[in-house]
Amino acid sequence: MKLHEYQAKQVFAEAGLPTPGSALATTVDEVVEAAEDLGYPVAVKAQVHVGGRGKAGGIKLAENESEVREAAESILGMDLKGYTVEKVLVEEAVDFTNELYVGVTMDRGEGEPVVMVSEQGGVDIEEVAHENPDAIVREHVDPAFGLHPYQARKAVYDAGIDQDVAGDVAKIVQTVYELWDDSDATEVEINPVMITSDREAVAADAVMKIDEDALFRQPDFADMEEEAAEDELEAKANDYGFDYVRLDGNVGIIGNGAGLVMTTLDLVDYYGGKPANFLDIGGGAKAERVTNALDMVFSDENVDAVVFNIFGGITRGDEVAKGINAALEQFDEIPKPVVVRLAGTNAAEGREILNDDLVTVEETLEGAVQRTVEYANEEGDQ
Ligand code: GDP
Numbered sequence: 001m002k003l004h005e006y007q008a009k010q011v012f013a014e015a016g017l018p019t020p021g022s023a024l025a026t027t028v029d030e031v032v033e034a035a036e037d038l039g040y041p042v043a044v045k046a047q048v049h050v051g052g053r054g055k056a057g058g059i060k061l062a063e064n065e066s067e068v069r070e071a072a073e074s075i076l077g078m079d080l081k082g083y084t085v086e087k088v089l090v091e092e093a094v095d096f097t098n099e100l101y102v103g104v105t106m107d108r109g110e111g112e113p114v115v116m117v118s119e120q121g122g123v124d125i126e127e128v129a130h131e132n133p134d135a136i137v138r139e140h141v142d143p144a145f146g147l148h149p150y151q152a153r154k155a156v157y158d159a160g161i162d163q164d165v166a167g168d169v170a171k172i173v174q175t176v177y178e179l180w181d182d183s184d185a186t187e188v189e190i191n192p193v194m195i196t197s198d199r200e201a202v203a204a205d206a207v208m209k210i211d212e213d214a215l216f217r218q219p220d221f222a223d224m225e226e227e228a229a230e231d232e233l234e235a236k237a238n239d240y241g242f243d244y245v246r247l248d249g250n251v252g253i254i255g256n257g258a259g260l261v262m263t264t265l266d267l268v269d270y271y272g273g274k275p276a277n278f279l280d281i282g283g284g285a286k287a288e289r290v291t292n293a294l295d296m297v298f299s300d301e302n303v304d305a306v307v308f309n310i311f312g313g314i315t316r317g318d319e320v321a322k323g324i325n326a327a328l329e330q331f332d333e334i335p336k337p338v339v340v341r342l343a344g345t346n347a348a349e350g351r352e353i354l355n356d357d358l359v360t361v362e363e364t365l366e367g368a369v370q371r372t373v374e375y376a377n378e379e380g381d382q
């Protein structure tokens with residue numbers, strides 16, 4: 001689960017990390033009000049889960065009321081890489097001289113958490129990692145002992161951070177590691193940590209991802225889950241207990257098992273289609289789960305056709321087929337064409353049971369995907 005910047009900043013502030021004063025706003029008037037309270041200059045920042053908001057026009061600085069009004073009008077409601085901006089964070093602008101990078105994640109290769117510090121923050125850190133890997137200092141941590149303060153100081157020193165702010169930055173590194181550890185986070189990242197003209201270090205951006213499987217013991221983060229969801233569809237997926245990722249194509253994909261769904265995504269792409277989503281309904285495919293899955297894909301206005309890729313295991317193909325029939329019978333009119341590929345236990349029986357008036361049945365996965373892509377193209381042209 002990825003937190004919005006405003007949520008992560010609240011967590012940061014509670015953990016004692018220095019963050020600029022800020023307020024969340026959803027209307028132009030609220031933005032102006034917040035700016036007046038905070039005092040100019042302010043930064044107006046789009047709150048959507050996309051990286052590189054700055055470059056994409058999702059962050060604007062304002063010196064006065066007319067500028068902040070203009071910034072709010074241009075950002076609220078804008079389309080940022082496929083997402084409509086509904087909330088902005090109004091924040092005291094930081095007058096900075098340097099932008100640093102601080103992050104903690106799990107290094108799966110080493111089997112240990114890793115703390116990363118770089119003097120080259122602000123920009124795309126993946127680009128730095130690619131073009132100038134030595135500019136990112138990595139310090140591995142023994143999770144049983146935690147990050148020793150000398151390790152934080154060493155990482156900051158090795159990264160070449162200016163001496164007069166090194167102590168403050170090391171403190172930030174230490175706090176970020178502890179926050180990562182205490183929160184069951186998979187990632188905590190501050191890009192950039194800004195060094196102000198007064199030589200103070202502040203967290204100007206905030207990324208925090210929490211392991212969803214740990215939410216049962218992280219009640220505070222569990223409470224943030226609904227608000228952290230990017231849109232209604234993701235919130236719905238949380239309610240239904242589905243693994244769901246929204247993509248920007250028009251072919252809806254439903255399968256039981258992550259590998260099966262990934263394969264379907266690849267094939268849709270191979271046959272010239274564009275996946276609208278990743279949706280894994282998990283083991284079994286009772287009518288209710290199928291109904292919920294269809295509700296998900298049909299609620300996505302980008303979807304022009306849907307492919308079901310189901311492998312019958314313990315849940316037999318005939319049961320799945322009954323589930324699909326029952327789910328589709330609830331519609332007076334089926335909103336978009338649905339293609340089904342059924343394999344595994346009792347697949348033949350299942351295909352027999354599937355109602356041809358409601359769905360197109362294909363025996364092979366390739367056939368099903370090709371048919372769905374055709375349907376999606378036809379629907380898309382209308
Ligand atoms: P991201 O582009 O989505 O990662 O958003 P960030 O919060 O990291 O902001 C991107 C860039 O916008 C920063 O690296 C700064 O260059 C600029 N920026 C953000 N906030 C401020 C601010 O308060 N003052 C100034 N001068 N620039 C800012």
Ligand code: MN
Nearest residue numbers: 122191192205
């Ligand atoms: Mn950033």
